Structure formats: C-alpha cells, structure tokens
Amino acid sequence: xxxxxxxxxxxxxxxxxxxxxxxxxxxxxxxxxxxxxxxxxxxxxxxxxxxxxxxxxxxxxxxxxxxxxxxxxxxxxxxxxxxxxxxxxxxxxxxxxxxxxxxxxxxxxxxxxxx
Amino acid sequence: xxxxxxxxxxxxxxxxxxxxxxxxxxxxxxxxxxxxxxxxxxxxxxxxxxxxxxxxxxxxxxxxxxxxxxxxxxxxxxxxxxxxxxxxxxxxxxxxxxxxxxxxxxxxxxxxxx
Numbered sequence: 001x002x003x004x005x006x007x008x009x010x011x012x013x014x015x016x017x018x019x020x021x022x023x024x025x026x027x028x029x030x031x032x033x034x035x036x037x038x039x040x041x042x043x044x045x046x047x048x049x050x051x052x053x054x055x056x057x058x059x060x061x062x063x064x065x066x067x068x069x070x071x072x073x074x075x076x077x078x079x080x081x082x083x084x085x086x087x088x089x090x091x092x093x094x095x096x097x098x099x100x101x102x103x104x105x106x107x108x109x110x111x112x113x114x115x
Numbered sequence: 116x117x118x119x120x121x122x123x124x125x126x127x128x129x130x131x132x133x134x135x136x137x138x139x140x141x142x143x144x145x146x147x148x149x150x151x152x153x154x155x156x157x158x159x160x161x162x163x164x165x166x167x168x169x170x171x172x173x174x175x176x177x178x179x180x181x182x183x184x185x186x187x188x189x190x191x192x193x194x195x196x197x198x199x200x201x202x203x204x205x206x207x208x209x210x211x212x213x214x215x216x217x218x219x220x221x222x223x224x225x226x227x228x229x
Contacts, residue, residue: 004158031214043159043205043219055214091158100147100209101166104217106158 002026004107006092012113018080021110023092024073029105031098034067034077035091037109043091049075050098082114117141117210121220128227130198136191136223138180138206147209148189149217150180154202162204165189176200201227 005024013019025032034046047057052069060067064083069075079086089109095102118141128134140146147166151159163174170182180191189206206220 042221045216048214048216050214056216093158095215098214100212100215101164102215103161103164104159104215106151106160108156108158 004092004094004105006090006107006110008110009108010111010113012115013082014115015083016081017114018078019082019086019112019114021077021090021092021112023075023077023107025075025092025094026105027073029094029096030072031095031102032069032075033093033095033104034075035093035106037089037091038087046077048098055098079112082112084114087112087114117208117218119206119208119218119220121206121223123223124221125224125226128196128225130227130229131195133194134192134196134200134225136204136206136225138189138191138220140187140189140206140208147215148180148182149207149209150174150178150189150191151205151207151219152176152202153205153222159205162191196225196227198227198229200225 007022032049037043046059047067048055049069067077091109093104093106095104120139149164150162153159163172165172165182173179178193203222205222207217210216210218
C-alpha cells in the first residue's frame with residue numbers, strides 16, 4: 001500500500017500568493033480529513049469529506065481557505081491569498097468509513113512557509 | 116465538547132527504562148480513545164486505540180495503555196524503551212456523535228538517550 005500521498009512536501013511562498021496543497025487518500029477509503037499543525041494551536045481539524053462531499057468545514061479558518069474533493073482519489077486545500085500566519089504543517093488523513101472507531105491514516109504532511 | 120490533557124510536554128528517559136505518558140480526557144457518555152505517534156518529519160501513525168471491552172489495550176512496538184473510566188485517564192506505557200522510540204506522542208478522543216472528529220492533546224515529546 002502506498003499510504004496517503006501529499007504534495008508538495010515543502011512549500012515556500014510569499015504573502016499574497018495562492019497556495020494549493022494536494023492529497024491522494026488510500027484506495028478504498030471514503031473519508032478524508034485535512035488538519036493543520038502549529039506550535040501554538042497543535043493539531044486542528046480543518047475539514048472532513050465523506051464520499052467526496054464536505055461534511056464539516058467548521059474548522060476552516062476563514063474564506064481564504066477552500067477545499068475540494070472532485071473524486072475519490074484526489075483532494076486539494078487552497079489558500080488564497082496566503083498570509084504569514086498560515087505557516088504550518090498541513091496533514092491529510094483518510095479512513096475507511098469515517099466512523100468513530102476507525103483508524104485514520106496520515107500522510108507525511110506539507111510544510112508551508114509564507115514569507 | 117471533549118478535551119484532552121497531556122500534562123507532560125517532554126519526558127526524558129534512558130534507554131531500557133520504563134516510561135509512562137499521561138493522558139486525561141473530559142468525560143462523556145461514550146468514549147473512544149487513541150494514541151498516535153509522530154516520528155520526526157513524518158505523519159501520525161496509530162499506536163493503539165480503546166473502543167470497548169478490556170481496559171488494557173496493547174499496541175504496536177511494545178506499547179500498551181490502560182483505560183480508567185473513574186479517573187478519566189488513558190495513560191500510555193512501555194516497560195523498556197529504545198532509542199528509536201524518540202518521537203512525539205499524541206492522545207486523542209473521538210468526539211460527539213456522527214463522524215469521527217478527533218480532538219488531540221498537545222502532545223508529549225519522548226526523548227530516549229543512551
């Protein structure tokens with residue numbers, strides 16, 4: 001199994017630029033989660049998809065953030081325009097069904113630095 | 116809302132010594148508890164989880180955890196640590212009903228030295 005794949009692994013951009021993070025979940029998993037990890041706030045859930053449909057986006061910080069899942073094997077998290085406070089590690093995770101007992105499988109993360 | 120407290124931000128220990136990483140959670144009707152490990156520059160990986168049944172849960176790499184409902188705790192233990200166990204450990208609770216919304220603690224960095 002390839003596991004959850006994220007790209008890029010590192011992204012350095014300037015304030016005001018658009019940033020797109022990509023995720024390929026494990027094949028057969030129907031639930032996908034985007035998290036953000038910072039020293040100040042720890043691990044936060046940004047958005048949850050089930051069967052490609054956004055179910056809970058209450059963790060998305062503001063309108064500058066958007067996420068899509070056009071099909072079962074691909075999701076994007078976009079920040080436009082980016083700001084220095086968006087600097088963090090962004091993780092994508094997938095699980096088989098999204099049930100409370102499931103195991104979530106995390107990707108290696110994308111380290112975003114906004115200058 | 117659920118919350119998870121990991122009181123120790125860092126735990127230094129010598130190789131082959133036992134270790135306990137503490138986790139307390141806010142009470143709820145039904146609780147599912149998880150321990151995840153994050154090695155440097157990697158994503159999180161499940162160590163073990165408590166869903167129901169026996170309160171002693173065994174996980175990968177020789178780790179185990181005990182669910183204590185009266186003390187609302189889920190401490191992680193290993194009888195003898197290795198250098199390779201150096202990592203960040205996160206306790207998490209599955210919140211509410213419906214889909215699995217994990218609430219993570221702030222993490223405990225385990226530092227194993229020779």
